[in-house]
Amino acid sequence: MTGTVGELILAALAFLLIHIVPSSVLRERVISQTGEKGYMACFSLLSLVILIWLVIAYRAAPVEEMLWDAGNGGRHLAMLLMLIASILFFGAITSPNPTAVGAGKLLEKESAYTGINAITRHPMMWSFALWSVAHIVNNGDITSIVFFGTFGLLAVAGTYLIDAKKARQLKAGWAGYKESTSNIPFAAILQGRATLSFKPLWWRLLLGIVLFAALYLLHPLVFGVLPGPL
Numbered sequence: 134m135t136g137t138v139g140e141l142i143l144a145a146l147a148f149l150l151i152h153i154v155p156s157s158v159l160r161e162r163v164i165s166q167t168g169e170k171g172y173m174a175c176f177s178l179l180s181l182v183i184l185i186w187l188v189i190a191y192r193a194a195p196v197e198e199m200l201w202d203a204g205n206g207g208r209h210l211a212m213l214l215m216l217i218a219s220i221l222f223f224g225a226i227t228s229p230n231p232t233a234v235g236a237g238k239l240l241e242k243e244s245a246y247t248g249i250n251a252i253t254r255h256p257m258m259w260s261f262a263l264w265s266v267a268h269i270v271n272n273g274d275i276t277s278i279v280f281f282g283t284f285g286l287l288a289v290a291g292t293y294l295i296d297a298k299k300a301r302q303l304k305a306g307w308a309g310y311k312e313s314t315s316n317i318p319f320a321a322i323l324q325g326r327a328t329l330s331f332k333p334l335w336w337r338l339l340l341g342i343v344l345f346a347a348l349y350l351l352h353p354l355v356f357g358v359l360p361g362p363l
Contacts, residue, residue, distance in 0.1 A: 136193040138276060144187040145283040151180055152287055153294065191280040201273035205362040211267035212349075212361060218263035219348065220341030221318075224249030225257035227337055231303075231310060232295050240306045246313055248333035251322060254314040255295065261288035292316045 154163070154176075164172045203210070228249045231239040239245045249256045265285025269278055296316065299307045315321035322329050331338075352360045 136195070138194050138197065138279070141187075141190040141194045141276060141279050144183065144190040145279055148180075148183050148187050148283055149287055151176070151183055152291070187280070187283070191276065194276045197275040199273045200275070200278075203270050203273065207270045208360070208362045211271050214263045214267040214270075215348065215360075216342065216345045218260040218267070219345035220338055221249065221253075221256040221260035221263070223341040223344050224252075224334070224337045225260060227340075228256070228333075230254070230256070231307075232299060240303065240310050244333070245310065246327065247330055249337060250314060251327040251329055253316060253318040253320075254310070255292040255316055258288045258292045258295075259318055261285070 167175065229239050229242060229244050230250055231245050232254055233239075244250070253259055262285050265281045265288065268281040269285070272278070272281065293316070296311065300311075303310075313321065313326055315324075315327065321327035349360060352358060
């Protein structure tokens, strides 16, 4: 089964499963047996091992028949999606967010409701989702769809699983935060539940563009493929 699409699918399912557990009610049961630190150590190690397996399985799997070829149109779309993804990603790693592990106290901070968090309370997850879509559009073979689709599916599902976990943990505090923010990007702003302010965003926007440029330039060096239009 090694070097087959079947192995890739098996690795993808294992990767999804190991990441669904932390956001389910099973997390508390596991922690009660291993402790918080023991759980995090085991989860991190197992997650890394399965991720490496997933990448190896993808590289070893045969390239199946192309289901579509998006051409330069797909490449232009991918450039736009990756630009947005880069801005969301940089905003996520530089903005305190109550959805992070052990970050419930941030509900009391103004930064939890402004900047990138006003756009979506899950900027990191949506950056991965857009990254996934950008690569699926331009890789129309089954092998790539399974690989990149795994991350996209996990990212989108993760936004709802994290919301459910935080609702159990933070109760009324989370209900208020959820009412003032949105999962779907820009939904709370369009509905008048959040306000878009460029003051905490402008430098993150600029550095997100720098990150996008760096990824674009490094892509052919690291992966051997030019990501832009031909």
